[in-house]
Amino acid sequence: METILLLTRFPMRKHLLDRLVDMSMVLIHEIESDSKHVSFVLRKNKILSFGVNKSMQTHPLASKLNCRFSTIHSELSAILRAKKKTDFDDVTLVSIRLSSESMTKGVPIFRNSKPCPSCQKLILANPEITRVIYTTDQGYRDWE
DSSP: OOOEEOTTTOSSOHHHHHHHHHHHHHHGGGOOSSOEEEEEEEETTEEEEEEEOEETOOOHHHHHTTOOOSEEOHHHHHHHHHHTSTTOSSEEEEEEEEOTHHHHHSSOOEEOOOOOHHHHHHHHTOTTEEEEEEEETTEEEEEO
């Protein structure tokens, strides 16, 4: 069951969320597709890795997990990078989607970044991921 999280109750430090959004605002300029997704893998509030959407690419791991992607999703990219670290355990995946207008207006405009069905399979196949947070038009949500 999903619930909207209020920042006052958010167990992750607010300045960390602000930092992730600031980093996303820089990274979205590198994303070629219209979907401006950036994902981060965190452990104990420290960034292990990040990933962005990459259009017209896919990854061999997707077929092994019986998932189909027309692009490399930011979640997949962040998870693969994080798995190369020795401390990939009890991690949080944060997925942020910003509107293309964020680039022109210079302020973050959140959009829904709930993991797609294929990314959900990928997340469930990695029990080391103990929490998933994603943006909505209204803020952040936990995926359970």
